[in-house]
Amino acid sequence: MGKAFYLRLALSNLRRNRRMVMPYFFATAVLSGMFFIIYNLIDSQSIANVIYGPTLQGMLGFGISVMIFFTVIYMLYINSFLTSRRKTEFGLYGVLGLEKRHVARIIFWENLILSGGGLLLGLAAGAVFGKLVFLILMRAMGSFAPGSTVSPTLPALLSTAGVFLVIFLLTCLYNIFKVRVASPIDLLHGEAKGEKKPRFTVPITILGVLTLGGGYALSLLSAIPTIALLSFWPAVLLVIIGTLCLFTAGSVFILNRLRKNKKFYYQPRNFVAVSGLLHRMKQNAAGLANICILSTMVIITMSGCCSLFFGQESILRSQNPYDISLGLALSDRDARSAAVDDVLDAAQSLAAEYGAELTDVARLTWYQTYFWPGSGEELSGGIVPVGQYNEMTGSQYLLAPDELLFIGGSESSVQHFRDQLEGSFSIQTADGKPLPLHDGVLDKGSVLILTADEDALSNALAVMYDEPGGDLTRLIDECLYFDVDLSQEDGLDFGNRMFERFNKITSDAAAGGEYSVRTSSIFIDRASSLGTYGGLLVLGVFFTILFLTNTVIIIYFKQVSEGMEDRERFTIMQKVGMSDAEVRSTINRQVLIVFFLPLVGALLHTAAAVNIMVRLLELFWLYDIGITLTCMGVISLCFAVVYIAVYRFTAKTYYKIVKW
Amino acid sequence: MKLLQVNHVKKVYNTRLGARQCVALEDIGFSVDQGEFVAIMGASGSGKTTLLNILASLDKPTSGDVCLENRSFSAIPDRELSAFRRDNLGFVFQDFNLLDTFTLRDNILLPLVLQKTAVHEMEKRIEPLARSLGLTELLDKFPYEVSGGEKQRAAVARAVITNPLLLLADEPTGALDSRSSAALLGIFEDLNAQGQTILMVTHSSMAASYASRVLFIKDGRLFSQLFRGQMGRREFFDRIVSNLSVLSDGGVDIG
Numbered sequence: 001m002g003k004a005f006y007l008r009l010a011l012s013n014l015r016r017n018r019r020m021v022m023p024y025f026f027a028t029a030v031l032s033g034m035f036f037i038i039y040n041l042i043d044s045q046s047i048a049n050v051i052y053g054p055t056l057q058g059m060l061g062f063g064i065s066v067m068i069f070f071t072v073i074y075m076l077y078i079n080s081f082l083t084s085r086r087k088t089e090f091g092l093y094g095v096l097g098l099e100k101r102h103v104a105r106i107i108f109w110e111n112l113i114l115s116g117g118g119l120l121l122g123l124a125a126g127a128v129f130g131k132l133v134f135l136i137l138m139r140a141m142g143s144f145a146p147g148s149t150v151s152p153t154l155p156a157l158l159s160t161a162g163v164f165l166v167i168f169l170l171t172c173l174y175n176i177f178k179v180r181v182a183s184p185i186d187l188l189h190g191e192a193k194g195e196k197k198p199r200f201t202v203p204i205t206i207l208g209v210l211t212l213g214g215g216y217a218l219s220l221l222s223a224i225p226t227i228a229l230l231s232f233w234p235a236v237l238l239v240i241i242g243t244l245c246l247f248t249a250g251s252v253f254i255l256n257r258l259r260k261n262k263k264f265y266y267q268p269r270n271f272v273a274v275s276g277l278l279h280r281m282k283q284n285a286a287g288l289a290n291i292c293i294l295s296t297m298v299i300i301t302m303s304g305c306c307s308l309f310f311g312q313e314s315i316l317r318s319q320n321p322y323d324i325s326l327g328l329a330l331s332d333r334d335a336r337s338a339a340v341d342d343v344l345d346a347a348q349s350l351a352a353e354y355g356a357e358l359t360d361v362a363r364l365t366w367y368q369t370y371f372w373p374g375s376g377e378e379l380s381g382g383i384v385p386v387g388q389y390n391e392m393t394g395s396q397y398l399l400a401p402d403e404l405l406f407i408g409g410s411e412s413s414v415q416h417f418r419d420q421l422e423g424s425f426s427i428q429t430a431d432g433k434p435l436p437l438h439d440g441v442l443d444k445g446s447v448l449i450l451t452a453d454e455d456a457l458s459n460a461l462a463v464m465y466d467e468p469g470g471d472l473t474r475l476i477d478e479c480l481y482f483d484v485d486l487s488q489e490d491g492l493d494f495g496n497r498m499f500e501r502f503n504k505i506t507s508d509a510a511a512g513g514e515y516s517v518r519t520s521s522i523f524i525d526r527a528s529s530l531g532t533y534g535g536l537l538v539l540g541v542f543f544t545i546l547f548l549t550n551t552v553i554i555i556y557f558k559q560v561s562e563g564m565e566d567r568e569r570f571t572i573m574q575k576v577g578m579s580d581a582e583v584r585s586t587i588n589r590q591v592l593i594v595f596f597l598p599l600v601g602a603l604l605h606t607a608a609a610v611n612i613m614v615r616l617l618e619l620f621w622l623y624d625i626g627i628t629l630t631c632m633g634v635i636s637l638c639f640a641v642v643y644i645a646v647y648r649f650t651a652k653t654y655y656k657i658v659k660w
Numbered sequence: 661m662k663l664l665q666v667n668h669v670k671k672v673y674n675t676r677l678g679a680r681q682c683v684a685l686e687d688i689g690f691s692v693d694q695g696e697f698v699a700i701m702g703a704s705g706s707g708k709t710t711l712l713n714i715l716a717s718l719d720k721p722t723s724g725d726v727c728l729e730n731r732s733f734s735a736i737p738d739r740e741l742s743a744f745r746r747d748n749l750g751f752v753f754q755d756f757n758l759l760d761t762f763t764l765r766d767n768i769l770l771p772l773v774l775q776k777t778a779v780h781e782m783e784k785r786i787e788p789l790a791r792s793l794g795l796t797e798l799l800d801k802f803p804y805e806v807s808g809g810e811k812q813r814a815a816v817a818r819a820v821i822t823n824p825l826l827l828l829a830d831e832p833t834g835a836l837d838s839r840s841s842a843a844l845l846g847i848f849e850d851l852n853a854q855g856q857t858i859l860m861v862t863h864s865s866m867a868a869s870y871a872s873r874v875l876f877i878k879d880g881r882l883f884s885q886l887f888r889g890q891m892g893r894r895e896f897f898d899r900i901v902s903n904l905s906v907l908s909d910g911g912v913d914i915g
Contacts, residue, residue, distance in 0.1 A: 262779045271766070271773045279761035572757045575718065576770055576818070577746030579739065 010109035028118025036126030039156035056535035204249035212242025219612035228615030247289035295602035305540030314624035320522035321440035339509035409447025495521030563657030669724035699871035750819030754834035809840030869897035
């Protein structure tokens, strides 16, 4: 018996089991292709040369380690599914007189052909589709440089092969171990074992209701972003536990209840359906719960990534209420004002060079602060001399040096500043106009505090910083805000040159003394956000491919196993006196319920997650709820369509097996 | 009174491409009286199962006709066939054919549920039946939790709970050990004594010796038949065995 013997046996086994091994083969191909592409992107010099390309590569690098983790687990799971179905076959080898080490050799060859073939196909596909992915990525990042390209690299190939070598070794070990521990008789009867009786259905159902309810509650009760961040992972965990409990025990509990109701149960329709579903749920509950959880992950991941990507402009606007913001703080007030005058002149002349003008110019000398105490709610305020306020709003307030006027603001913000300033100042509140600045310069809930003049402002700061009598002019910013109508490319250039001049003017003004500046340009942020959110979207797509591949394969295997069992059931029912049409319709209905339960569950989870998603995205400055809701809605819809397509596609296999 | 009438039944199977024809049954004709217990014997491939499938209305003869209580099978429209089967025929199979998704109780009740019987009526019927078959304790178990003999008894209960005109059994002892076989055949005898007409296909002489008449089929044709009459079971068994040896001698009459 030469090596060729085992190889031949392995080959014929694979051919005979193709219905079961093809999914494993394709999963290997798809996932290895994906890994190859990602590794190439990480290695690509072209991407590294793009602005913020390194950010993207860093994200991919982190993402891929998470993906390796998931991939190894999934491939082992698929493999264990395959092996458990082939127990009888392995047992037969034992009966026919093959020793376990011979069986091990067959397993090795089978696995080698399967994994090796899948890997080769994947690498080939990765090399072909890698370019396409690269082009899409460059477009997504909005920075396609002509001539830039990505080519498959050796290190990427080795890394990919390495990941799948590990999976290969683990699956080989697992399968050989499975064969080693079992006697031929056990293996022969592997498939015929009766189902386990589910135990403790009532307590597990209660646990499931509680954990799922808890998870939902955490999502729905997250009123502010920081709390949403803290409760996100606990909520995910609770929902996962709840889903598992309710699919495994809850379904059995409900169906058992229905079965106890004799009037309901002993009706031709319900009779077959309830007991059939009960049986299916006992067999498949864990798998279905997994499909449900994976589906939810896909929807949430993609919704999040899409919201950020398509909400970029909204995020940028929240972060940059004006195209350009500049601020200077310096202890010498005259030098400061003179410098800001110069900056304004410089900005105007620079804009003229690009054939543009400054619009919505605003200039404000003030002190702004915000922070998050333990409660997680943001407290914020801006302190402005009354003269500037009157000028900007057309009001006519008059304040004495020891008077403060509070305008607007959330209750807790007002309370905070009142506590700090009450002893030294007499505080009044008024229902005054807000400052005519773009939304977002002053945060929502900020209190506007008016002082008599800049001296009084400095005094107020001295009280707040506990430096009585000190001059805190060095903390007061003189800010310049303006928009400039330029394309992204010109704007980026304009911003960089503007900052250069600003830095020069301000450092000259400081004349070696202590000073601080703040600068922001929407053009620069936009370039970086394309890198970040474009990368995030790409990462999201890769994760979706990973999760989806797995979901499809689990669904496929379920269809196959359902089909094999239903074939027998179908003939028995016919013999007992059910008509062909009756049998077909009841089995059809059961299969539909079983496969669409996870989808319904996933959509329910998504609906419950809307609130926490909206809050979490606010943490990324995405305040446009419309974008988040649209993304979640569209992604859910797309997912449902894909799921139904996958179902219909795999259902063909089912019908082929049942053959009616 | 004639319950079942089989007239000139012929069954021809076409091979896949229709090139060759295979005659499974040729000119079979016999009748079964109300209250009879008939066994059909024959070697493997003799056409027993084909005949049973035709009698069960699961398959249709190529020519000829089967009548139950003077009602011809060929006159029953297709969509009423399963209801007809459900109401008039009971089945016991070699491999039990219990649904593993149902408890024994639900397996037994299945035909009644399909007939839309009221719940209290079902309970009234299953109770004495289960007691007489020794299944009372096992009703809430699933098929994979009980032995083969117990499964077959549940299958018998399912077959007779509708009070069918005719009980059809296809090698009912084929998967049972000798004790369970004897017990099952005892049950058949009891049912027959209560007036149940039974038609059983088997190749076990022991099983056949419980019947009141045995038909022998060979190569698709009715070969001979034996009546038990006043014979004891032992004696009838010997007659069956000697008849079988004639059958296997290729039709040369040595008796």
